[in-house]
Amino acid sequence: MEALDSALSNLKSLHDHPTDFVMPPGHANHQIAGTHTDVVCHWDATPYNFVFDGTRAVGFIDFDEAEPGRRIDDLACFAYRYAPLSNDGGWPDDIDRYIRLSTFSRRTPTQGQHSCRI
Template identity: 45%
Template sequence: MRLLEGGRTGQIWRDGDAVIRPSGEWTPTAHRFLRHLRSKGFLAAPEPIRITGEGQEVVGYVGGRVCEDLGDPLVGSERMLISAARLLRDFHTASQGFLESDDAAQIWMLPAREPREVVCHGDYAPYNVATIDHEAVGIIDFDTAHPAPRLWDLAYAVYRWAPLSDPANLAVAFDFYEQLRRAGIFCTAYGATVEERRQLPEMICNRLQALIDFMLGSAAAGDETFAEDVEAGDARLYLNDIGYIAEHRDQLRKALS
């Protein structure tokens, strides 16, 4: 077995064509959902294999390169941006029907949001998208999947892929005007409607606030992973980005429309 780098350091392993990772009470629902995706012909998500009695799940390995750095010429390219948006759209389309057809108890890590249009991925960011050359080819880590409007997922995806973070942060690869351009490209490739584009800035802020609330609540309840994230300043970063987006809300809305 080989230890995989990335989130949950030291807890995710690859064994041939399988990945072994921690499971949660939501994992049975996630596995049924992954089987639904495959039944719809969507093969860009992991194949669910089994859930062990030792607090682990086993899923198929999704080939490709995962990278968080949008300054990387491959990950940050316009071609990659377009393919990532189209992959998200195809995923949302394939997710439809699961909520109505699944007759077992549905447990999700994140709370459902109304209207329950699709099953959202919940964390559609570069670090959860497998790529080959300049194309997004796969999606990993379905722990945060949950029912919500498709705009809820699109908002977080645009936030991550533009990305809509203050360029004063040295980790941000693009200036404000390039962020606006990339946000527009993502929305167009996804097929966002005029009304969805109009609502997007506010929805991004709402999505980030929900993430902050969940992080702080989980940390207060004793979840070590979220406690470490809060200690590292992630909640403060999201708060700063809410302020950044709110400050430029009108420009963003104009650019998207």
């Protein structure tokens, strides 16, 4: 769980940065029409894009898709790969996805419509 906790802490730190900048023309645009951005999103916050010191995530790599977005979108991608909610990615078959997703849910913000509760 140290990897999940420390990676989520890194993601929260990224989300604390201001979003009042404009991306250059031609940059990827992940924003859903009609929504408002509230954080800087990595858009690929997956285990293979974190740098680890042992089992502790200490940073990110691969910011080519990063841009302002909605916290919930980044958290959804994170949960999909860290719970994991898929069978790809090299996780063992007996991993307790419910425990991992519940842990993730307890450690995420619960602001308005972006509540992450299991």
